[in-house]
Amino acid sequence: MTKTKRTHPLGLLDHLAKSVKNWWPLLIIILAQSQSWWGKLLIPAAILIFVIWPLISWWSISYRVTPTALEFHSGILVRHHEHIPYARIQTVQRKQWFYLAPFHLEEVSVETASHEDGKPEVRLAAVTPDVAALIEHYRQAANTVPTDSSTANSAEPVIAPAVQATYALTTRPRWQFVLTSTGFIPILLVALGIYGKLPHNLIERLGSDLAHLSGLFLIIGGLAIAVAAWLFTVVMLLIRYFHFRATRIGDQIQVAKGLFQRNTITVPLQRIQAVRFKQNVFRQWIGIQTAQLLLASRAAAEDNNDDLVLLPAVTLPQSYTALRPFVDWTPATSPDLSALSVTNGRRWLLVRNALLIAVVPVAIATWFWPTWNALFDLVLVIAFGQGLFAANNTGGSLVGHKLLVLRTGHWWTRETYLVPLAKIQSVRLRQSIWMKRTHLMHLTVNVRHGNRNQAIALRYLTANQAESIYDWYRTNAI
Amino acid sequence: MSQSQHPLPNRIKLIWGISAIGSLLVLLVVTGLFWLAQTYWDWAAWLTVTMLVVAIGEPIIETALIPYRYRFTRYMISDTAVEMQAGFIFKKRVAIPIARVQNVTLNAGPLLQWRKLSKVTVATASTTHTIEGLELTTAEQLRDQIMQLAREARHDQN
Numbered sequence: 227m228t229k230t231k232r233t234h235p236l237g238l239l240d241h242l243a244k245s246v247k248n249w250w251p252l253l254i255i256i257l258a259q260s261q262s263w264w265g266k267l268l269i270p271a272a273i274l275i276f277v278i279w280p281l282i283s284w285w286s287i288s289y290r291v292t293p294t295a296l297e298f299h300s301g302i303l304v305r306h307h308e309h310i311p312y313a314r315i316q317t318v319q320r321k322q323w324f325y326l327a328p329f330h331l332e333e334v335s336v337e338t339a340s341h342e343d344g345k346p347e348v349r350l351a352a353v354t355p356d357v358a359a360l361i362e363h364y365r366q367a368a369n370t371v372p373t374d375s376s377t378a379n380s381a382e383p384v385i386a387p388a389v390q391a392t393y394a395l396t397t398r399p400r401w402q403f404v405l406t407s408t409g410f411i412p413i414l415l416v417a418l419g420i421y422g423k424l425p426h427n428l429i430e431r432l433g434s435d436l437a438h439l440s441g442l443f444l445i446i447g448g449l450a451i452a453v454a455a456w457l458f459t460v461v462m463l464l465i466r467y468f469h470f471r472a473t474r475i476g477d478q479i480q481v482a483k484g485l486f487q488r489n490t491i492t493v494p495l496q497r498i499q500a501v502r503f504k505q506n507v508f509r510q511w512i513g514i515q516t517a518q519l520l521l522a523s524r525a526a527a528e529d530n531n532d533d534l535v536l537l538p539a540v541t542l543p544q545s546y547t548a549l550r551p552f553v554d555w556t557p558a559t560s561p562d563l564s565a566l567s568v569t570n571g572r573r574w575l576l577v578r579n580a581l582l583i584a585v586v587p588v589a590i591a592t593w594f595w596p597t598w599n600a601l602f603d604l605v606l607v608i609a610f611g612q613g614l615f616a617a618n619n620t621g622g623s624l625v626g627h628k629l630l631v632l633r634t635g636h637w638w639t640r641e642t643y644l645v646p647l648a649k650i651q652s653v654r655l656r657q658s659i660w661m662k663r664t665h666l667m668h669l670t671v672n673v674r675h676g677n678r679n680q681a682i683a684l685r686y687l688t689a690n691q692a693e694s695i696y697d698w699y700r701t702n703a704i
Numbered sequence: 705m706s707q708s709q710h711p712l713p714n715r716i717k718l719i720w721g722i723s724a725i726g727s728l729l730v731l732l733v734v735t736g737l738f739w740l741a742q743t744y745w746d747w748a749a750w751l752t753v754t755m756l757v758v759a760i761g762e763p764i765i766e767t768a769l770i771p772y773r774y775r776f777t778r779y780m781i782s783d784t785a786v787e788m789q790a791g792f793i794f795k796k797r798v799a800i801p802i803a804r805v806q807n808v809t810l811n812a813g814p815l816l817q818w819r820k821l822s823k824v825t826v827a828t829a830s831t832t833h834t835i836e837g838l839e840l841t842t843a844e845q846l847r848d849q850i851m852q853l854a855r856e857a858r859h860d861q862n
Contacts, residue, residue, distance in 0.1 A: 339829065650804075651800075651804050651829055652800045652801075652828055652831050653798065653799050654797065654799075655797040655798075656797075657794075658793060659792065659793050672831045674828075674829040678830065696799060699801075700784075700785055700787070700799045703784075703785070
């Protein structure tokens, strides 16, 4: 495929959808004002935006898959020409909306590690699967034989690498995974925010109505909203993680999932910045956790916090044995993380900090709404628990010479990071003068994550523990 | 490997002093605007007074802290890593291996240029770290050292 090509005409739908997404108010205005003269005046503008512009922008996009680089041309008034060498590609993502499936077409996005925010470098709206396959083929050749161009030139596939590991989400873990998501909490907060934005007289009327009802009704109403939000996230997750399958082929990991839009992401092993086990409060109760890959691209932005979910739900004892076939450098068994920890006498420091953060808003809130005092005091109890949780979950240790394992507890979520030495960007120590006296230190390990920095902070370690990691990093990271 | 830690060049103190005067001027102008707003739009007088206190207090504190800021800011450049240290009350220390450095930016405003100094910003794939002022020769040496390392068959780490 060395000819410059355009995407399939069905890709027009994608450009059309983008126009509608950006300009939908115009459509509504035209429909509402279809009788008036100025409503009619808008029709030519609508034709330009919804017909001509998508046509031209579809026409302006072309691509070429050459043996050395992927070329991508776009832009109407300002032409962009991108040349991406295969060795620079971070992720190749294929998305197939259900309406493209009968035509054997898919959307292909290619991302590099450049700091361009939010957008993939290349996005081909509708192309045949052989485009992605060819890119994959050239990329594999480029990654295995970085400088030898003679092998990369041959277009016929080299020996197809064997499938080394697979993981499919079976029924029980799937339900465990979707039922224990905390995704409904942000929805609840948004609902609360909307409540706060309602006009005052409405709230007052509602308040006087509610005064007649018993407190029980209020609680039931609140619970009903929570359950609705929770059911919504369950359905969303079922759709998003439909037929979840992770595969390791050679030195690449491929994750496919999704019902209406089949989403396939391919990542070379060497591009993984870190692996993270994440366990929210519900999953701590039933003893499962999620393994995610931290990447230097935003291909997995729709997943939880940009991380590519590799194993959605694994039990604690199986975590490391399930992960190892996918990522070679991870330990075979659960490592002992007691080398870095908050010592017994120091846990109260984290509790104190959590309380300090909570106490000011609680005091202000109590001042203004004294009747709700009991509810606000509950916040202090939660903060106390959170401080203790953070202290108890702080952990970490070196595994061999090349791997650092760090565990933190934030917002009732336990996170275990596996970070290879080569991917740690910098290490920072912090110590206040009061901590100097008590020989304590904060340790921060910086890792690339999406298009930003992930600072993994372990607070109130002993100075010896923190400095040992700092020195290990300074002397070994060459 | 174990090179000693260097303080910043002594001349940086003068530049910090001048920049404190700069903040004084800017804050005085802001205070003046508040005073105008007070006279013409009847803004509360305490706003102007508060602003005046800030305008005078902030540069004084900034100037008074210069010796401490100077004394506790250290940097170290070895063959393999750049290290920076700053702060006394909140002491920070960071290690950036040269192999992780993506780019080095030398940046000098008119004041730094005048004193032949340069601000050095070291960026990794995810973080940026700044040394507030280095001798121009040291800064260029650091930059060349990192460029040299980049040239030596450095396989892409990300």
